[in-house]
Amino acid sequence: MLKKTILSAIAALTMSSGVAMSDGHSIDIVFVGKNTGNPYFDSLTQGFVEACEVIACDFEFVAPATAEATSQIPFIEAQIQRGVDVIAISPNSPDALNQVFDSARDKGIIVLTVNGDITGNEDRRDATILPTDFTKVGADQVEMVGSLIGYEGEIAILSATTEAPDQNFWIEGMNETLANDPKYSKMKLVATVYGDDQPEKSTTEMEALLANFPNLKGVIAPTTVGIAAAAQVVQSRMIADKVKVTGLGLPSEMRDFIKDGTVEGFQLWSPYNEGWLAAHFSVGLKNGSMENKVGGTFEVPNLGTITINPGNSINTQAALTTFNAANIDDFNF
Amino acid sequence: MMKNLLKILSGREAGIFVMIILFCAAVGLYKPHFLSLNSLRIILLLVPLIMIGAMAQMLVLVARHVDLSMGSMLGFSAMVAGLMYRDMPDIWWPIGFIVAIGVGTLLGLFNGLLVTIFNLPSIIVTLGTLNLYRGLTFIISDARQINRANIPSELKAMSQTSPVFGIPWIILMSFAIAILTFYIVRYTQLGRQIFALGSNPNAAPLRGINVTKVTLIVFCISGALSGLAGIMYASRWGFVNPSNTGMGFEFQVIAAVVIGGVSINGGVGTVLGTFLGVILLGCVAAALPLLGIPGTTQSAIYGSVILIALLIDRSVRQRTTARSTRSWRKK
Amino acid sequence: MTESSENPGSEKSKLMFLVNRPESMTFILLIVALFGASMLSEYFLDVNYILKSFTLTAELSIAALVLTMVIISGEIDLSAAANIALSACVFAYVQAIGVPMSLAILAGITSGFLMGTLNAILVIRYQLPSIIVTIGTLIFYRGLAQVIAGDKSIRVPEWFIGINNKMVLGIPLPVIFFIITAIALGFILGATIYGRQIYQVGTNNTAALHAGIKSNRIKFGLFILLGVVSAACGIMAASRLGSVRYDLALGGELQMVLMAMLGGTYIFGGRGTILGTFLAAWLLVIVSTGMTVANLLPAIQLTVLGLLLIVAIIATNFIYSRAQR
Numbered sequence: 006m007l008k009k010t011i012l013s014a015i016a017a018l019t020m021s022s023g024v025a026m027s028d029g030h031s032i033d034i035v036f037v038g039k040n041t042g043n044p045y046f047d048s049l050t051q052g053f054v055e056a057c058e059v060i061a062c063d064f065e066f067v068a069p070a071t072a073e074a075t076s077q078i079p080f081i082e083a084q085i086q087r088g089v090d091v092i093a094i095s096p097n098s099p100d101a102l103n104q105v106f107d108s109a110r111d112k113g114i115i116v117l118t119v120n121g122d123i124t125g126n127e128d129r130r131d132a133t134i135l136p137t138d139f140t141k142v143g144a145d146q147v148e149m150v151g152s153l154i155g156y157e158g159e160i161a162i163l164s165a166t167t168e169a170p171d172q173n174f175w176i177e178g179m180n181e182t183l184a185n186d187p188k189y190s191k192m193k194l195v196a197t198v199y200g201d202d203q204p205e206k207s208t209t210e211m212e213a214l215l216a217n218f219p220n221l222k223g224v225i226a227p228t229t230v231g232i233a234a235a236a237q238v239v240q241s242r243m244i245a246d247k248v249k250v251t252g253l254g255l256p257s258e259m260r261d262f263i264k265d266g267t268v269e270g271f272q273l274w275s276p277y278n279e280g281w282l283a284a285h286f287s288v289g290l291k292n293g294s295m296e297n298k299v300g301g302t303f304e305v306p307n308l309g310t311i312t313i314n315p316g317n318s319i320n321t322q323a324a325l326t327t328f329n330a331a332n333i334d335d336f337n338f
Numbered sequence: 339m340m341k342n343l344l345k346i347l348s349g350r351e352a353g354i355f356v357m358i359i360l361f362c363a364a365v366g367l368y369k370p371h372f373l374s375l376n377s378l379r380i381i382l383l384l385v386p387l388i389m390i391g392a393m394a395q396m397l398v399l400v401a402r403h404v405d406l407s408m409g410s411m412l413g414f415s416a417m418v419a420g421l422m423y424r425d426m427p428d429i430w431w432p433i434g435f436i437v438a439i440g441v442g443t444l445l446g447l448f449n450g451l452l453v454t455i456f457n458l459p460s461i462i463v464t465l466g467t468l469n470l471y472r473g474l475t476f477i478i479s480d481a482r483q484i485n486r487a488n489i490p491s492e493l494k495a496m497s498q499t500s501p502v503f504g505i506p507w508i509i510l511m512s513f514a515i516a517i518l519t520f521y522i523v524r525y526t527q528l529g530r531q532i533f534a535l536g537s538n539p540n541a542a543p544l545r546g547i548n549v550t551k552v553t554l555i556v557f558c559i560s561g562a563l564s565g566l567a568g569i570m571y572a573s574r575w576g577f578v579n580p581s582n583t584g585m586g587f588e589f590q591v592i593a594a595v596v597i598g599g600v601s602i603n604g605g606v607g608t609v610l611g612t613f614l615g616v617i618l619l620g621c622v623a624a625a626l627p628l629l630g631i632p633g634t635t636q637s638a639i640y641g642s643v644i645l646i647a648l649l650i651d652r653s654v655r656q657r658t659t660a661r662s663t664r665s666w667r668k669k
Numbered sequence: 670m671t672e673s674s675e676n677p678g679s680e681k682s683k684l685m686f687l688v689n690r691p692e693s694m695t696f697i698l699l700i701v702a703l704f705g706a707s708m709l710s711e712y713f714l715d716v717n718y719i720l721k722s723f724t725l726t727a728e729l730s731i732a733a734l735v736l737t738m739v740i741i742s743g744e745i746d747l748s749a750a751a752n753i754a755l756s757a758c759v760f761a762y763v764q765a766i767g768v769p770m771s772l773a774i775l776a777g778i779t780s781g782f783l784m785g786t787l788n789a790i791l792v793i794r795y796q797l798p799s800i801i802v803t804i805g806t807l808i809f810y811r812g813l814a815q816v817i818a819g820d821k822s823i824r825v826p827e828w829f830i831g832i833n834n835k836m837v838l839g840i841p842l843p844v845i846f847f848i849i850t851a852i853a854l855g856f857i858l859g860a861t862i863y864g865r866q867i868y869q870v871g872t873n874n875t876a877a878l879h880a881g882i883k884s885n886r887i888k889f890g891l892f893i894l895l896g897v898v899s900a901a902c903g904i905m906a907a908s909r910l911g912s913v914r915y916d917l918a919l920g921g922e923l924q925m926v927l928m929a930m931l932g933g934t935y936i937f938g939g940r941g942t943i944l945g946t947f948l949a950a951w952l953l954v955i956v957s958t959g960m961t962v963a964n965l966l967p968a969i970q971l972t973v974l975g976l977l978l979i980v981a982i983i984a985t986n987f988i989y990s991r992a993q994r
Binding site: 040041042043044047070071203204205208209212213216217233234237241257258260261262 | 369371374376377380384476479481482483485486487494497498575576577579580581582623624628
Binding site: 457475 | 797798801802804808809810811812813923926927930937969970971972973974975976977978983986
């Protein structure tokens with residue numbers, strides 16, 4: 006099945022209207038992660054790696070040691086120097102990279118932001134590949150926590166950093182859903198706290214939540230670091246029946262908590278698919294078989310038809326995937 | 339002279355104790371459940387790693403050295419133990435302690451050797467090993483973290499409870515280390531030698547102190563306790579990450595030790611002071627999220643606390659010298 | 670210092686002179702690094718690229734030059750990187766709320782001046798150990814930067830951006846600033862009485878005081894100089910990046926000390942040169958750029974930097990102890 010799809014995809018690519026193939030060398034793609042040692046990006050990278058084994062690209066992964074705003078700049082400069090074809094990047098900052106993206110595109114390098122966008126500076130990149138439709142995340146997460154607490158009671162949000170644009174976007178969505186949908190009228194959001202994507206801080210914030218709100222019934226942590234920390238607190242205090250933790254988490258980190266019942270369900274998307282898609286899109290753009298046009302579509306093996314949304318934004322999957330005891334073992338990331 | 343000295347020293351610790359009481363009372367007025375048992379638990383849980391780090395750093399500072407590589411030693415030891423747990427899942431879990439402490443000791447020994455054999459300033463050596471050990475941590479782990487699933491649950495349980503009033507094992511262990519350090523400082527020759535070495539390194543060999551041996555021991559202790567902190571990290575947080583684990587640890591430890599009255603010039607410091615310094619930092623760290631103080635202001639507060647502690651330290655010392663000079667002259 | 674030789678201008682004494690200087694070690698490491706980096710990656714040996722890479726850490730390098738003087742005088746200032754960030758945040762914040770650019774720059778420089786003054790007062794007036802004080806102020810300044818900027822970036826106007834793209838004779842402006850600062854400071858340190866006094870204060874503060882040298886005033890001045898220069902570097906960084914965040918130059922204090930140490934500066938004061946730090950700054954750029962463009966992961970870079978420091982310090986110590994014989 007996979008082979009057939011690939012063969013037909015290749016056929017479709019080669020039959021595309023008369024844009025010349027590049028001079029025969031395979032496309033050089035570099036993915037610049039936020040930082041090393043981050044398990045989320047291991048999975049994303051794997052998608053790239055396996056895609057490039059199948060289609061004609063050479064792939065390398067680089068990342069700085071720390072996730073500060075400016076730490077990726079030397080790496081991008083280096084890739085420009087190396088003359089790569091495509092720079093895919095998970096940006097640490099919405100605007101610190103403007104200058105260096107400009108110089109990359111001046112040299113004809115395609116710049117794709119993956120997994121997150123450079124809000125306010127979208128014109129500096131060619132396209133963005135997002136994991137899913139971000140506008141639905143807030144509502145889906147509220148529904149998730151609601152289903153666990155019987156749609157009634159106090160809930161809190163444990164977020165990452167105060168300025169992370171994707172976090173704030175989702176939290177806004179959550180607030181809107183809570184305010185406007187009568188299904189959740191008996192649920193009350195009592196606090197939004199920030200764990201800065203650090204396990205220690207996330208843990209102390211969670212403990213503070215439990216201390217400040219003794220009637221807390223549910224916690225939404227839309228960050229992989231936050232949900233793992235919150236689950237750890239609940240597990241060590243053995244209050245899983247009183248406080249329900251959910252959010253966006255990595256199956257590999259949450260598996261233990263699902264198995265012993267601390268967490269009943271959580272959601273995410275597939276970082277692997279993002280990498281897979283990004284690689285195909287890059288190669289397609291470079292050899293002319295795909296066009297970066299709003300409203301256009303293209304085919305990616307295993308993922309089907311992908312639409313390019315306004316702002317050159319691409320969603321890898323339509324909605325969040327829910328993980329629970331039934332399917333937790335099916336995933337290896 | 340001795341009486342005055344004792345008075346001043348106990349004054350310093352009493353000062354910190356008072357600060358702790360005042361701080362907790364002030365926070366308690368605003369948020370009453372800060373003064374609950376639960377809160378105490380949170381504070382004490384924040385503290386074990388820094389406590390044992392502070393004990394080690396105290397000895398290092400008293401010997402007139404400094405160890406900036408503690409965080410990286412912590413990370414490396416934790417990673418070695420974590421890799422062991424991941425690749426040998428059936429191993430008897432307490433071996434992680436032996437492995438982490440052993441690895442830490444070796445790292446500390448390397449620091450000590452560089453300092454003693456080549457006569458290098460410890461601040462630079464440990465600056466170098468801070469980077470070196472962190473880099474090695476990335477290399478041995480292939481830049482991947484050790485997930486929660488790979489850490490034995492018995493190890494994680496040590497941060498949750500124990501048969502002793504339900505106080506988590508890691509808290510008990512950190513108190514034990516503090517008591518052990520106190521014993522070494524007060525009642526062993528090694529302790530006396532460390533203090534003598536720090537207050538007058540030139541005179542030390544004349545007093546029969548084997549400078550090389552004592553220095554090596556001090557750095558090995560620093561490494562060993564960093565290793566212990568490493569395995570405790572895995573216990574408390576349930577995972578090991580090559581970039582985060584231990585990052586910034588040395589600065590938190592130095593802050594606690596400075597607040598506790600240990601002098602950077604060597605020869606001065608008490609276990610009680612260090613202990614209280616750690617507790618005070620723990621109270622502050624626990625109170626800030628409770629008070630809703632944004633993460634962005636917390637650093638400013640920590641920095642001010644250190645500066646205030648230093649100023650208090652200095653005014654105390656001024657009074658000491660004034661008093662002792664006065665009494666000396668009277669004779 | 671050198672072996673006696675009948676003819677002071679002879680080849681042998683010149684060679685001895687060179688061998689006994691830590692800057693020679695730095696220079697040799699520099700050549701080795703250049704060689705190694707070109708072997709690692711074919712993309713490395715491009716003058717424009719190397720110059721461009723230098724601008725990424727130009728702020729730290731310039732501040733490191735002044736830090737060298739502080740260290741030679743027997744103190745240390747670990748808060749310089751936080752100073753860069755805080756001054757940049759003050760500057761950016763002020764100009765973002767509508768204050769004209771020249772006043773905003775003044776505000777930034779003034780904040781650097783104040784930070785340097787605070788350090789100086791705590792260390793000299795209150796006689797607190799500079800290493801702990803500046804660790805405290807480093808945390809404090811970084812915290813203040815967080816209070817001012819939060820987690821956000823503050824942008825600067827388009828026309829202000831891109832100082833690193835402005836070239837003189839093909840050399841980016843920040844590099845020019847670095848070279849000019851190095852020449853100026855090198856002159857002050859090496860050829861003026863003030864410079865000589867700095868060395869004396871660092872070698873033996875008590876003796877210097879007894880000789881009538883105003884050691885306190887000298888140190889005070891150096892802290893303030895570092896504060897002001899750091900602020901200027903912060904504003905330069907704002908132009909380079911186009912926006913300012915509280916985490917600008919995070920960890921930069923270690924890099925600056927690294928540059929000073931690699932350049933042969935003695936941590937306890939009394940020895941070191943601007944030339945050494947100058948060469949060391951280039952050495953660091955070459956080493957890290959060489960590794961980055963070869964796509965070596967940070968793991969290896971950290972390890973190499975750590976080893977480099979240890980090797981350099983052993984060599985420096987060796988050279989100094991030989992020179993004393």
